[in-house]
Amino acid sequence: MAFLNARLIDPEAEDEARGHLLVENGVIAGVETGAAPTGDFTVFDCGGKCLAPGIVDIGVKVSEPGERHKESFRSAGRAAAAGGVTTMVTRPDTTPAIDTPETLEFVMRRANDAAAVRVLPMAALTKGRQGREMVEISFLRDAGAVAFTDCDAVVESTKVLSRCLTYAGALGALVIAHPQDPGLSAGAAATSGKFASLKGLPGVSPMAERMALDRDLALVEMTGAKYHADQITTARALPRLERAHDKGLDITAGVSIHHLTLNEIDVGDYRTFFKVKPPLRAEDDRLAVVEAVASGLIDIISSMHTPQDEESKRLPFEEAASGAVALETLLPAALRLWHAGQIGLPRLFRAMTLNPARRLGLDGGRLRRGAPADLIVFDPDVPYILDRTTLQSKSKNTPFDGARMQGRVIATFVGGRQVFGAAA
Structure with missing residues (x-):
């Protein structure tokens, strides 16, 4: 899988850059900031949105x-x-x-x-x-x-x-x-x-x-x-x-x-x-x-x-x-x-x-070759008003009910498998 056109948020290097990320067999196979890769990939176009662990x-x-x-x-x-x-x-x-x-x-x-x-x-x-x-x-x-x-x-x-x-x-x-x-x-x-x-x-x-x-x-x-x-x-x-x-x-x-x-x-x-x-x-x-x-x-x-x-x-x-x-x-x-x-x-x-x-001694939490492909794509700027009735939790006791929020997850991947988002 290839994540293209991403705004890469790297917490380990504490920087962000435009680039792409490759996933193979559930782990990160490469993180690049150059030209998009060529090959037989399933492509996820991030559309310039943020990609983070x-x-x-x-x-x-x-x-x-x-x-x-x-x-x-x-x-x-x-x-x-x-x-x-x-x-x-x-x-x-x-x-x-x-x-x-x-x-x-x-x-x-x-x-x-x-x-x-x-x-x-x-x-x-x-x-x-x-x-x-x-x-x-x-x-x-x-x-x-x-x-x-x-x-x-x-x-x-x-x-x-x-x-x-x-x-x-x-x-x-x-x-x-x-x-x-x-x-x-x-x-x-x-x-x-x-x-x-x-x-x-x-x-x-x-x-x-x-x-x-x-x-x-x-x-x-x-x-x-x-x-x-x-x-x-x-x-x-x-x-x-x-x-x-x-x-x-x-x-x-x-x-x-x-x-x-x-x-x-x-x-x-x-x-x-x-x-x-x-x-x-x-x-x-x-x-x-x-x-x-x-x-x-x-x-x-x-x-x-x-x-x-x-x-x-x-x-x-x-x-x-x-x-x-x-x-x-x-x-x-x-x-x-x-x-x-x-x-x-x-x-x-x-x-x-x-x-x-x-x-906890885990390998995750980083954008590095060999790390688990536990990734999220999110838009940090999209505004909305939170409605607690739409939450996935059984209980709805959030203090942010009715609050103006900014930022929403677009897709979530665990081990390279999409578990949330339009294609999940």
Whole structure:
């Protein structure tokens, strides 16, 4: 296959150029900027639109097993393909939690049978995500777990977490944590401050993130483990993160697309689609985190896709479930940062493709000969108004419903096979 007339977005070289790309046997066979190739190719004419590696999305919740009515692997796979996500790294906060090899194998079978894109499962760090007893990390890793996390169920016991990090470090396994102090965060629906007080919402101080990150990084320094903070959302946490990088700790950090593009004022009408965890932050925090992504201090942008049904969201703001779907809105929302001149396209895709692939030891996320042909063709400029009823996800809880968006996926390819687009 030959992709011609493409605007090549290369996150590894951090540049873009006009050219073409060749695919053979599911991998990239060549990337050229010269004259179009000759030969017996199936041609996909990009028409001058962008061609980039497919998004590697760490932290996707698929509600199998236990809550399939919210999201299945089939519906999540369709949503991912429509949003340019070619690899979903799924969370273990299911019912029951993915904390045994048997549950993990069930999930992998379901994913392989139903999803249109690649699915890499994470496993729980402690049994039942209860923070008391470490899972069989070695067995789960052998069964296919790419990382270990209790998601937003923070391990409160420092001793238990240190044991988990020590064991994971000895195996070279990646631990993903949610840096929020559970005591301060309990019951919070907003970030503390004038806005939360004005709206009468229970708040949590941004310091809860800094305190939890301090503890985690001290344990990482002690154990030498591989660590990833799933969401850094406040300016107060950034200096600590920078110092840890300077010490040479094996750490990375991520941020959700909602914390990059929305702020606490957006919850002003008590719309529960804007209730996420951690809560949306002040505008100063949002701008600081955007700058951290642009500078490379924060490595990864993810959707933190969290489907919730209507019954969970149609409640008073304090009582409503946290979370928003984002597989289909991740790319157009991220393009807001590019349109605003805050982050260049190659750097944006580095945070969504190359960096997550590198953190997980994957070959994808790059436009290089021999890399998997997981590719997306997209128009970054096409405007539209998002209608949540058209989303492929079973759940429709997006904060971008009715919002003006700019940028849409034209086609998605996984291993050279088209899984989304007019010819799919």
